[in-house]
Amino acid sequence: MARIIVLDKYTADQIAAGEVVERPSSVVKELVENSIDAGARRIAIDIEDGGLSMITVSDDGCGIEGDDLELAFQRHATSKITSTGDLACIYTLGFRGEALPSIAAVSKLTVTTRTHDAMTGAQAQIEGGALVAMVPAGAPPGTTVTVKELFYNTPARRKTMKSPATEGSLCGELVSRLALARPDIRYEMRVKGRDVFYSAGSGRLADAATAVYGAAMAREMVPLNFTEEGITITGMVGKPSISRSTRNHITLVINGRYVRCTPVTAAVEAAYQTLLPQGRKPVVILSLSIPPELLDVNVHPAKLEVRLLEEEKMAVLVKRALLEALRTKALIPSAASATHRKYQSGLVVMPQFDTPVRQERFSELVQSRSSAQTIPESNNSPSITSTTPQPYGQLTESRLAGAEEPAGYDNQVVPFPELQPLAQLLPLYILAAGEDGLYIIDQHAAHERVLYEDFLAGQSSTQSQCLLGPVTLELDYREAALLTERILWFTEAGFIIEHFGGNTFLLRGVPSRFPAGQEKTIFFDLLDYFREKGNDSSRTEFFHVLAASLACKNAVKSGEKLTLAAMEALLRSLSGKVNPFTCPHGRPAVIKITYRDLATRFKR
Structure with a gap:
């Protein structure tokens, strides 16, 4: 030595x-x-x-x-x-x-x-x-x-x-x-x-974002301004249209310092959980202003990593701030690539398809509508909204006053548009007329969103339904340990599980409205979630994963034909949801083609 x-x-x-x-x-x-x-x-x-x-x-x-x-x-x-x-x-x-x-x-x-x-x-x-x-x-x-x-x-x-x-x-x-x-x-x-590279130094984050990402991407970002409990969170939040495959476009700034902080980055991704498809990452510029005594910047020689003294609290605030910013904007992607202006309403109603339809999936939605909203089940053009339909030949091209707006995602603070279903474009799409253009709705994605939020809203009173016969679950050691550790969460969700001995369990009951024949598939998907997340799993995220699985299995499938009554019921139910624009997995549920784009394509 x-x-x-x-x-x-x-x-x-x-x-x-x-x-x-x-x-x-x-x-x-x-x-x-x-x-x-x-x-x-x-x-x-x-x-x-x-x-x-x-x-x-x-x-x-x-x-x-x-x-x-x-x-x-x-x-x-x-x-x-x-x-x-x-x-x-x-x-x-x-x-x-x-x-x-x-x-x-x-x-x-x-x-x-x-x-x-x-x-x-x-x-x-x-x-x-x-x-x-x-x-x-x-x-x-x-x-x-x-x-x-x-x-x-x-x-x-x-x-x-x-x-x-x-x-x-x-x-x-x-x-x-x-x-x-x-x-x-x-x-x-x-x-x-x-x-x-050149950044003007104007003090406006939008100008800096334009210098870094370009004007087109900067237009697809919405401002963020949130203050709570002495914490100020500002920045710009990218809409789902500009997602990326890596986290490289998540920029985190704490007290003016560009840093990496895993808990905050995880909170950003959690806010986009049902807005982006799996594997896609958001574009976010996030600036946190916190008391310096709650931050330890002396943990890395290059000062690239920091440690927060109240990580869970900070993560909750970041997620809430992002969700509020995203929910105040209409997130309906446009099929147009040019700028547009709104047109005066001129709606046309197509007759129903004279084909067999499946409406039982929407029976509760249809029955819950008031009599004033009932759609006649005939081949005559029904009146669904208060807007009087006009024949196509009388469709006006006069534009509403106002400045042009960028295409892509509508950046106005507006509610879900009032839509009038016209027809079903098999195998998957509903065509609907809105005040500013033609809307195309993915019936499976839309129904998924409805079922997903309904399940989450009712999770406090989750009911179980007993199976006709128990389903045997033969687990490996790791799966058995995960199930034992999280058995209370499964019980709260509506599962009835009995230990049969060793690593074998009996599944005797499942949450209500559980798709028949999918018991093992969804159950093992949940165990895979725990295996992947480990100690980072949370009760809230567990219920989100379960809700997304149940919604996907129960939603109307591609090729299923719907009546106009079922289509209107689905659209009305979708309009009342917190985020009606994507399915729980982040795929778009609604897109639109503006009247401006239609007029351009028809050389009018």
């Missing part, structure tokens, strides 16, 4: 640098955050060869005093905190005093700076952590840091870097995140002198 020694400063600095400086984007992050802490209103970033050859970050911040410049490159030298007490109340992005010495230890660095009240500035040159020169220099107010030949003295680290294009894209992604975190700062990024 070798003797214990104290490492020399050069070796210790290189080891410490590996914790903070992982790749060129780490350098960009640390330097830009220093500029933000310096009060900069404009930050320019220039890189070459993905940042491996050169990174330059210039700002118009407060600058560094000439006498403090050399001190700034000593380890744990900082102007942000003075004692351990300050760690409990951190408002700045940097505070550890590790960034500049760590970067200087693995590069050739030059910093030029001048304060606003000084006549001249100062310049320092450092190579491999050693000061080479310190001279006066003429410079505008602010600070410019140039990092050259990153990892030149750590060849093993340099070999692990990706291609310059990949490293450059990571730098660009990071600058984009920082622009979303601080939309009041103007960011400029250039690669080999070519402009690749």
Whole structure:
């Protein structure tokens, strides 16, 4: 066993640098955050060869005093905190005093700076952590840091870097995140002198989102503004039309700091649980303002991860804020890609199909309607809404006054539209007329949503129905343990389960309206949910999973024919739901084709 020694400063600095400086984007992050802490209103970033050859970050911040410049490159030298007490109340992005010495230890660095009240500035040159020169220099107010030949003295680290294009894209992604975190700062990024990113610094998050994602995507995002219990949550929430396959488009900012926080990200995904198909992730820009004493930012050398002291409370508030923002907007996708204006109503009623229909699935909905809403079961054109139908030849093309609105998802705060069913387009769709166009409803997805929310609404009084004969459940050890651990949740949901011995159980009863023959399938789906989620499972999510399974199995299927009465009953029931626009699995239930799009296609 070798003797214990104290490492020399050069070796210790290189080891410490590996914790903070992982790749060129780490350098960009640390330097830009220093500029933000310096009060900069404009930050320019220039890189070459993905940042491996050169990174330059210039700002118009407060600058560094000439006498403090050399001190700034000593380890744990900082102007942000003075004692351990300050760690409990951190408002700045940097505070550890590790960034500049760590970067200087693995590069050739030059910093030029001048304060606003000084006549001249100062310049320092450092190579491999050693000061080479310190001279006066003429410079505008602010600070410019140039990092050259990153990892030149750590060849093993340099070999692990990706291609310059990949490293450059990571730098660009990071600058984009920082622009979303601080939309009041103007960011400029250039690669080999070519402009690749610009954010105006107007202070409006919508402008920053447009700079990062483009105008089309920014239009598909709705503002978020939520305050409760001293917590303020703001940002922009993407509609389901712009979902992605990864979490890369979920940007989380806490107290002005771009971070990663698993509990908050999980809450964001939970809010979209029934709005997006499985495997799709939302586009969200979320900014939380919380008391600093409820946040620990000193858990990661690069300060990318934070720990919340009240994780569950924060997750609940985030989910509630997102749901409120999404529910105030109409989420009906449009089939048009051009802008449109609303047309005066001109509805046409098609006769019923003269084919056998299946209406028993909607018997309760139909019977619950008042007599004034009853639809005649004849081939004559029935009057379903208060709007008087007009023959097609009398359909007016005059437009309502008002500015044009972007297509895609309607961004108005409006209720579910009043729809008049016209006909059924087999095997799956209901055609309905609305005030602003033709609506196409997926009958299975719509019925799924109705059954799903009805089940959740009645879960407090869930009833069981006994099976004619018990269903034997032969489980493995893991499944038996999961069932035993969560048996109370199954009982609350309406399952009647009896232990038969060993890992065998008898299923004697199921929740009411349980689809016949699906007992084992749904039961094992629920066990798979517990196996996948582990300790992250919750009673609320369990009921959501069960409700979605029951709704899917019971909903009207593709190819089932409906009468106009059944179609109207389904649409009326759908309109009263919390989120009538998607099925529980996130697929769209309703789309529309505006009158403007129809007129365009018919060259009118």
